[in-house]
Amino acid sequence: MSVVDRQEWDVVVVGAGGAGLRAAIEARERGARTAVICKSLFGKAHTVMAEGGIAAAMANANEHDTWQVHFRDTMRGGKFLNQWRMAELHAREAPDRVWELETWGALFDRTKDGRISQRNFGGHEYPRLAHVGDRTGLELIRTLQQKIVSLQQEDARETGDHESRLKVFQECTVTRILKDTASDSGSAAGQVCGVFGYERETGRFFVLEAPAVVVATGGIGKSFKVTSNSWEYTGDGHALALLAGAPLLNMEFVQFHPTGMVWPPSVKGILVTESVRGDGGVLRNSEDKRFMFDYVPDVFKEKYAESEEEADRWYDDPDHNRRPPELLPRDEVARAINSEVKEGRGSPHGGVFLDVSTRMPAEVVRRRLPSMYHQFKELADVDITAEAMEVGPTCHYVMGGIAVESDTAAARGVPGLFAAGEVAGGMHGSNRLGGNSLSDLLVFGRRAGWHAAEYAQGLADRRPRVDDAQVNTASAEALRPFSAQTEGEAGPPENPYTLHQELQQTMNDLVGIIRREGEMEQALHKLAELRVRARRAGVEGHRQFNPGWHLALDLRNMLLVSECVARAALERTESRGGHTREDHPAMDRGWRNVNLLCALADPGGTLAGTDPARSQIRLTRATTEPVRPDLLALFEKEELVKYLAEEELYE
């Protein structure tokens, strides 16, 4: 086996989006030598695509806003399945995380009195999203990126080397989290001891030895055909954690953003920001009707306007009118659009109409929604100041993820492993509110970096070691696609691109926005078949920047994660948030306190890849901890009755 380059660090952060960069900054500022690994170039992470804003109860736009109101909105949005302590920490700490960005040079849009402007968004009671036009994610990434550069400049002044304490490994992919398996090393077996990965540019393998690893790899959207997610979203962190023995939580909850582009076909799925609706845009069907008024569910009846007049008055006088139903949480709006299209009231290309052109002057549209104006003009030849957009649901976000401890972001069951951002589960319950993602990245990115640094420092010289056998196994696994033809597998080599397309079609059609038992069973069969074929995924060429090889390796992760989604979705016989069962259409209070955990069925095995009948995933149920009484007291009893089971209420 070839010699693999090894380096030692205190904390390794996998992923350089908002959560990863915030974690890295925190770990470095707390004295840990920190390495960040990212699949793309530094500053290109998926976070740049976040448009609307960062939710934080700063009360700049409405003085009544507090963390308690934000907490309440978040729990309602997640239909009370949220890991409530995370929702609490998030609501309490988000304002500080936003203000801190300003001290690092961020330039948010301003209120008249010079503070950070805040805009309305679905599910948020008050205007709460700090924003920069409709490119807030870009501002977030650039600010964190520039903060990292400024820390590197400090380090260069002190040590002569920019990368002595904080280094970004760009265009590298981690394929395995390494754990200490030897019991005689003086440390407990099963601790994290580093990561194994490859450099995309050269194809060379490397090992970063570190006692603490923060996973911040984002989501899984690339397993679905219609998605707003970039190529990076192959569920790497979810799969890495699963393979390292950490369970994934509530993977059935996948958010379909209500408004993605639907035409032309090549851009289908690209996001149309919720700010369009927050700033006054309305949804209409082919009969020119604002159909959302027909889709306000019982749990939200008191909070949303019943007439167009009331809804329109709300923008100027939110204290005496109720909000327009276009601003319901995303799951509700996505389902409504889906129904309208199904009932034959859709737009020519199978979506519905989202209109700002009749709602505000052209120059206001161009100023408040510049990226959307540009995106439709360039990609669809549509001038959104003059005509309506056509939009439909697109796979956008996974609420499910690595099960973590709320305060420390430590992954359950694997010492030394931490997770933050989209890859971590729990925070958003069954459905995430818009704007709560960017704040989640900052709040829990910081916490993960903090606790990872503390954990690494606490181990002192009792650090677990990486043994050669593990490195050799990981190398062999990563090289496998080059010898797919010669290893005696039954059947011809498979094209990884074809396998990927089939996977995306399967998940889209069978485990999509509306789910049915039979279809999910069918999906599981198809996934098992794809898994067997993926063992034969072959590549041409050599290891230097070879996208076919990269995809062949990513397939393992997408298949693992897709199976988790399908199994959990089949198990949960109710509809809640980002999980809608046609055969179980109602929310069931009995499921409110049930978490579904996915673990590897055969942790020591070789993924049982060749046996389609065997599942890779073992599913278990866990009862959630009761919500703390002072937090429950923030809600009216009449509202809690809709969510909580009798016995929970009684306590």
Add this chain to the structure above:
Amino acid sequence: MSSYEARFKVWRGDVSGGGLADFTVEVNDGEVVLDIVHRLQATQAPDLAVRWNCKAGKCGSCSAEINGRPRLLCMTRMSVFGRDETITITPLRAFPVVRDLVTDVGYNYRKAREVPAFVPPAGLGPGEYRMSQEDVERSQEFRKCIECFLCQDVCHVVRDHEENKRAYAGPRFLMRIAELDMHPLDAAAEKGLDRGRTAQDEHGLGYCNITKCCTEVCPEGIRITDNALIPLKERAVDRKYDPLVWLGSKIRRRSS
């Protein structure tokens, strides 16, 4: 509106050399050049190297040259070309090739490190910043930059003069200096850092002779030359030659 077969020439090779490879490939309604590159990967050239990420013009990864012009592959619609036109895709010329359409853009990351960071104002804590929308807008325009590096690629100062890279930060990072210089609360001056002068003395602003090529290729429509580089030049010149400005800056610095 229908599918058709288009002819492409795509540069393939690596640091040791390469050349244009011919492809004939299907094109469908509404597609962009990146869709075609993906189709080539899926059907004809699985190891064709290309950078891309968001496919929505927001991340600035898929920069390349199409018929010699620096562009984002994801924002270039096939409909801008004639159906019988042969479309040539080559890697960014100002940067060393890694493989196929992927180049080594490390120059840009080195230059980013040379620009001193935002200096937070003393005495203002988090949450205490007050700025007017009008004042932040100037810098906000520059912060729209997606770091696609098309401006760095097209700028003739480095495009044909590798030797200038050492002294010249390029439009993107001169604009970064302008952005910080125009930030309403940046306290660099209080720390004795004159951003305008360092642009001239340390980042090669003088090499720029405002041909506006950078502005023309910017996919974000940022008016790099007019709004960032020219004002920066004017400030640098003021500082250098205007004795009153010079005296003022000395006095203010001493008092801080």
